[in-house]
Amino acid sequence: MSKLVRSPIEVVAALAGVGGVMLMLYAWHLPPFETSVETTDNAYVKGYVTIISPQVNGYITEVPVKDYETISQGQVLARIDDRIYSQKLAQAHAALDGQKAALNNSRQQELASRAGIASSQAQIDSANAGLKRAQLAWDRIDTLVHKGVSTASDSETAQAALEQAKAAVNQAQAALEVSRQNLTTIIVNRASLEAGVSGAEASVQLADIDLQNATISAARAGRVSEVGVRVGQYVTPGTQLMSLVPSDVWVIANFKETQLDGMKIGQPVSISVDALEHQRLNGHIERFSPAAGSEFAVIRADNATGNFTKIAQRxxxxxxxxxxxxxxxxxxxxLSVVVSVDKNSQPQQPVAQK
Structure with a gap:
């Protein structure tokens, strides 16, 4: 029998070997099965999931939304009992009115002080006029005394009147200085009163903010998660009430570092969605992570060991x-998806889904 004739077992074994080699070549994308398409199932849909928490504490009085409800921007999600915050706002307004009244009183005191300065100046003018009269009278009496016409008693009276007139001038000048110092004091205290008004206005604004924060509204349109807060529940700042999920979504695909060569921003992407019976959506590469996923891990791998095993990073x-x-x-x-990128495709910039 010819040596080329083999038994069926040998033929099957040979075919199995060839098939195994071909399978390995296909799995590793080696020739003749080399391809420019890179695929990963380590990909997920992402979105802006925002946890809704209050900024003030109190008892919940109303929760007008239900689980998974679609809401619009500005819609009320929950209300906190605002009676305390309303009274605090009224109290802040009263304090502001008191500070403004004190400031207005200071301005009125300034007007009165300026009027007092004018009065003191008039008194100085009057005292100077009296001093001039007393000086003239003294000069006249002194001349008569020297001529022997007037008596010593008249001279003493005139001299006393002159000294009294000088004292009146000094007193009027001192009164003017006191009025000026009072005006300076009023003006200096004005800054403190103005600061008090500014502080009271800030207190009013803070109280108004707290009152507004007692009503929790949606910052964006979207859908809410399960509503975890109930009427009558006491909440504090940071308590998780619910989550808000806007309609904006994108995909994060974690490719191996060996798959990245040739990928560019703008290249088209095919997305297969598991939850939609693997129906496909189109997208494009928007940007790349600045570092491998291991660099963002809470507990990072320590490769400085003797038993090092190289692992392809994502x-x-x-x-x-x-x-x-x-x-x-x-x-x-x-949601889980499968992402495929043809590295030979040309980058493009389609408009992203809003």
Whole structure:
């Protein structure tokens, strides 16, 4: 029999060997199965999941939204008993009115002080006139005394009147200085009163902010998660009431570092969604993570050991969803997807899904 004739077992074994080699070549994308398409199932839909928490404490009086409800921007999510905050606002307004009254009183005191200065100046003028009369009378009496016409008693009287007139001038000047110092004191205290008014106005604004924060509203449109707060519950700042999920979504695909060569921003991406029976959506690469995922881990791997095993690292790639796809409305944060990128495709910049 010819040596080329083999038994069926040998033929099957040979075919199995060839098949195994071909399978390995296909799995490792080696020739003749080399491809420019990179795929990863380590990819998820992401979104802006915002935890709603109060800024003030108190008892919940109303929760007008339900689990998973679609809400609009500015819609009320919960209300906190605001009676205390209303009274604090009224109290702040009363304190502000008191500070303003004190400031107005200071301005009135300034006007009165300036009028007092004018009065003191008039008294100085009057005292100077009296001093001039007394000086003239003294000069006249002194001349007569020297001529022997007037008596010593008249001279003493005139001299006393002159001294009294000088004292009146000094007193009027001192009164003017006191009025000026009073005006300076009023003006200096004015800054303190103005600061008090500013502080009272700030207290009013803070009280008004607290009152407004007693009503918790949606900052953006979207859908709420399970509502974890109930009427009558006491909440404090930081208490998690619910989460708000806007409609903006994107995909984070974690490719191995060996897959990144050739990927560029703007290249088209094919997205297969597990929850939608693997239906496909189109997107494009928006940007790359600045570091491998291991660098953002809470507990980082320590490779400075003797038993080192090299592991291909994952790098996050953000993929934007292209606009105009009805299925995009069904995407929610957390869904698993499979992302494929043809590295030979040309980058483009379609408009992202809003």
């Amino acid at each position: 790098v996050g790639v953000r993929v934007a969803i292209d606009a105009g796809q009805p299925l995009a409305a069904s995407l929610t944060p957390g």
